Amino acid sequence: GAVVSQHPSRVICKSGTSVKIECRSLDFQATTMFWYRQFPKQSLMLMATSNEGSKATYEQGVEKDKFLINHASLTLSTLTVTSAHPEDSSFYICSARDGRGTEAFFGQGTRLTVV
Amino acid sequence: GIQVEQSPPDLILQEGANSTLRCNFSDSVNNLQWFHQNPWGQLINLFYIPSGTKQNGRLSATTVATERYSLLYISSSQTTDSGVYFCAVEQIDSWGKLQFGAGTQVVVTP
Numbered sequence: 001g002a003v004v005s006q007h008p009s010r011v012i013c014k015s016g017t018s019v020k021i022e023c024r025s026l027d028f029q030a031t032t033m034f035w036y037r038q039f040p041k042q043s044l045m046l047m048a049t050s051n052e053g054s055k056a057t058y059e060q061g062v063e064k065d066k067f068l069i070n071h072a073s074l075t076l077s078t079l080t081v082t083s084a085h086p087e088d089s090s091f092y093i094c095s096a097r098d099g100r101g102t103e104a105f106f107g108q109g110t111r112l113t114v115v
Numbered sequence: 116g117i118q119v120e121q122s123p124p125d126l127i128l129q130e131g132a133n134s135t136l137r138c139n140f141s142d143s144v145n146n147l148q149w150f151h152q153n154p155w156g157q158l159i160n161l162f163y164i165p166s167g168t169k170q171n172g173r174l175s176a177t178t179v180a181t182e183r184y185s186l187l188y189i190s191s192s193q194t195t196d197s198g199v200y201f202c203a204v205e206q207i208d209s210w211g212k213l214q215f216g217a218g219t220q221v222v223v224t225p
Contacts, residue, residue: 001160032211034211034212034213036213042217043201043215043216043217043218044201044203044213044215045215046212049211049212091156093156093158095213097211102163103148103160103163104148104203104211104213105160106150106157106160108155108157109155109156109157109158111156
C-alpha cells in the first residue's frame, strides 16, 4: 500500500507557541490530504481537507486561524497549530489517497502536548 | 451527516477464540474501510471493502451495501490482535472524507 509519513511523532510545547506538523506522501502524489484529530479514548474527527495549490477547507467548528494548513507540493501538507493552548493537546493524524475511489492511508500520527 | 455505529464497544476474548465486529451506517457510501489502531496510535489498514467479501489471513470482512452494514471477522485470535478496530465510511458526494465509528476496543487475553 501507499506510504504516508508524518513528523514529528511526539511534541511538547509551551502555551502560546506554534507547532508545525508535516505529512508526506512518500511513493505517490497527493493532490488532496486530510487532517484528523483524536482525543483520548475517542474516535477520529475530520478537521480539514488540504488541497494542493489552493486553500484548505475546514469542517464546521474548526478554527481556520488556529489550525493553519499549507499544501505547497503534491507530496507535502503541513498543519500549524498557532498560539497553542492546553486544550489543543491531542493526537493529530493525516491521511492521503492516491486516486479517486481508492483507499486512504494514514500517517503515524503526532501526539501534541501543550504545557 | 452520515451516522456510523460500531458494536460491541468492548470485547474481551481468550486467545484462540473467534469474534465478529459490526458496523452499521445510515446512508449510501462510496467506500468503507476497516482499521486497527495499535497502542502507539498508528492506523493499520485492514480492508478496503465498499461491498463484497475479502479475506486476509485470519481476518475477513463482508460489506452488504444495500443493507448498510459491514462485518469484520477475527478467527483464532491472538494477543497481538488487541487494540481498537475502527470502521470508516466515505459518504457519497464527500470524496475522500472519512466518517469514523466510535470503534471496538478488543482485548485478547492469553
